[in-house]
Amino acid sequence: MSVNEELHESAHHANDPLSRKVGATMAIIAALLAIVAVSGHIMTTEELLNQQKASDQWAYYQAKSLRRYQSDVASDILSAISGESAVKLTEKYKGNMERYTKEGEAIQEKAKEFEHESETSGKKAVRFHLGEVFLEIAIVVCSLAILTKREIAWYAAIASAGIGVSLAATALTILH
Numbered sequence: 001m002s003v004n005e006e007l008h009e010s011a012h013h014a015n016d017p018l019s020r021k022v023g024a025t026m027a028i029i030a031a032l033l034a035i036v037a038v039s040g041h042i043m044t045t046e047e048l049l050n051q052q053k054a055s056d057q058w059a060y061y062q063a064k065s066l067r068r069y070q071s072d073v074a075s076d077i078l079s080a081i082s083g084e085s086a087v088k089l090t091e092k093y094k095g096n097m098e099r100y101t102k103e104g105e106a107i108q109e110k111a112k113e114f115e116h117e118s119e120t121s122g123k124k125a126v127r128f129h130l131g132e133v134f135l136e137i138a139i140v141v142c143s144l145a146i147l148t149k150r151e152i153a154w155y156a157a158i159a160s161a162g163i164g165v166s167l168a169a170t171a172l173t174i175l176h
Contacts (some may be wrong), residue, residue, distance in 0.1 A: 001153050019146050021155050026142040033135040036168040040128030043121050043171070044166045048120035057111030061104055068100035124171040131168030 073091035078086045138161035145153035 008091060010080040016149070018149060018151060022142050022157075025154065025158065025161075026139055028141065029138045029157070030136055032161065032165055033132060033139065036131045036135060036164065038129055039168065039171070040125055040132055043125035043128055047118050047121035047125055050114050050121060054111050054114035054118060057107055057114060061107040061111060064100050064104045064107060068097050068104065071096035071100065073111065075156045120174060126173050127171035127174070128168050131166075131171075134164030134167060 071093040075090050075097065078090040078093065108135045141153055141157035141160055145157060147153070
């Protein structure tokens with residue numbers, strides 16, 4: 001094929017209304033794909049950060065439990081010893097035990113809250129990632145529409161993009 005023939009064919013394809021429509025559709029889908037992909041990555045990161053915060057809280061809870069247990073043991077030992085100073089120390093350690101128990105309950109609640117937030121972020125991330133898959137499929141099908149010059153492929157791409165956007169949008173409906 002000569003250069004003139006190639007230029008003529010390229011000009012013919014550029015004027016093809018289906019190719020222009022599909023090209024514009026691909027650009028829109030690519031922009032939506034970028035938004036959905038970034039949102040999915042943000043939710044995945046948030047999920048991991050909240051899980052780490054929950055793990056930190058559980059470690060803190062465990063440390064408080066150990067302190068409570070140590071106060072319990074110290075109180076028991078001092079109870080066995082007679083004398084005025086032993087009674088004062090026993091009261092001190094009993095107070096510590098109560099304080100550590102209350103603090104432990106608060107820490108436990110915070111850890112459960114972080115776990116719940118992590119789970120919620122994970123559910124959102126899955127929806128965004130599924131939406132991303134359908135948007136990527138839509139771009140591939142758009143390419144097929146251009147190559148085959150079949151309008152049905154373009155409609156299939158639009159449908160796939162619609163499913164992808166809908167799936168991603170459902171992530172926004174998940175509440176904490």
